[in-house]
Amino acid sequence: RLRAWLPRIMPVRWSRYNPSYLEPEVKKESYQKPLEELTDEEREQMELKAVRPIKAAPPILSSSVFSDPMISKFTNMMMKSGNKVLARSLMSQTLEAIKRKQLEKYHKAPENEKETIECNPYVIFHQALKNCQPIIGLSNITKGGKTYQVPVPLTDNRKRFLAMKWLITECRENKHRRTMMPEKLSQELLLAFNNEGPVIKKKHVLHKMAEANRAYAHFRWW
């Protein structure tokens, strides 16, 4: 329910596109499929695209093999006051730092352990994020005048957001004045990859609180 004078009071993000405009398709694989392999829905979609106009692709979307939606989301969250250049350079420096540390470990390790060391920074990033994601969250529910912290299942988006937010706040606050962000971030990511470190501890604290409050789980109505 949007009121007519809302844009004058607070900035609202609306799109000026006509509703007939379609979203752009960026993945190269979808254009390389031969005609026979398409299903009926995809044929209809192609015919629709031939007729309708298409929105301009935003600069965030890219069709390169190196782009990763999770990494771009993380860079956006790290970005301060619109300085995307700085955030992206920090992210690439972090990935480089992770690779360097892992390579150092790899070359120092004896022969039999060399296979267990993971060197791909993207794999480490994804696994660390997955390890940091909480499984149950707490939400405030008011009943009979008192607010209780009720354990509640979280959606995927919320879990990812919480994991990224915890990582970033942890790196911003608990570091020495002179350590750079990429170094601290790479440290935290490697610790999270091995299920250690302060972010994992925070997740465990949340789980413990949810477990302590499991009696209130019946206050939920969904």
Next chain:
Amino acid sequence: MAAPAYPGWVTRWVSGQWRNKKRPPALDLCTVEAVSMKSQTPEVSGCLSPLEATCITEMSVMMACWKQNDFNDAPCAEEIRMFYDCVAKAEKERKNQNEDTLSSRGNLPSSKVNKLLRRFPQITRYV
């Protein structure tokens, strides 16, 4: 004049953020016969069963596993998977249940009618 800068509370009040509190939704009151009818036939007409929290058993199983394994996720992977499945199923059921069904008297309340009309508006021009 550039974009007018109002104090923070003005924007929050306008956006209705102060009015939103988590409350269980108000449903048509379900009589005992409707609940028993629902248990006999899977089709529900009109009234929805009283709301209850879903997936509590899975959650308690998972928490017991956590307690035993010191809150590690690796040994509890099976329980966690079951919990996620249960949550996904409950979410899907809730979505299906949310369809607008006629009330016991055979008419839709005006709020539901308004929501439907807003979702499928009268198309006045074709672009």
